[in-house]
Amino acid sequence: GDSVTQMEGPVTLSEEAFLTINCTYTATGYPSLFWYVQYPGEGLQLLLKATKADDKGSNKGFEATYRKETTSFHLEKGSVQVSDSAVYFCALSSLQGAQKLVFGQGTRLTINP
């Protein structure tokens, strides 16, 4: 079945550091890919998405490129801030059966000032 594998956390960085959180997937067909973020005390919210190969999703300084050849959707940000501390989830839209999102296990990111 469809699955998502994320870089294991937790990840701790200093402010202004470069961030990469790896995500790879296994799926039939060509799913859409997503990054969701869960800030402390809040519900999950969509950060960015890409719906086809080579698309780049971007939001709030974060970027991720849909790489079909490597089945990856790595999340990057050039200069992180303390306010980026959160749990990040990579997800794909399953094309098997009814439409639903399949999530990775999440990566907890902590940014120190």
Place this chain on the structure above:
Amino acid sequence: GAGVSQSPSNKVTEKGKDVELRCDPISGHTALYWYRQSLGQGLEFLIYFQGNSAPDKSGLPSDRFSAERTGGSVSTLTIQRTQQEDSAVYLCASSPSGRATGELFFGEGSRLTVL
């Protein structure tokens, strides 16, 4: 209150008791999803509703779990004879349609602790 609303936010129960978790989706959203988030685990899909029907129940872990949706709106997830392994955060999400190429809007979850 434009967002997805879940209640209770916290529930502590004894093993063997039944619990009901409620989800009030965003008005007009036809699709509704239940997920479970266990400690150290990702989000585990439980069930998906399109309107009042559930085309995909494949994630329900056992027959102790059931869910219904009425009026194309509020949904209730029921866990009978709770076990300690049912302890988790239960998340509800809704979307304007059933196409998962779109965005899901999540509630803040119901944290269930089974003693």
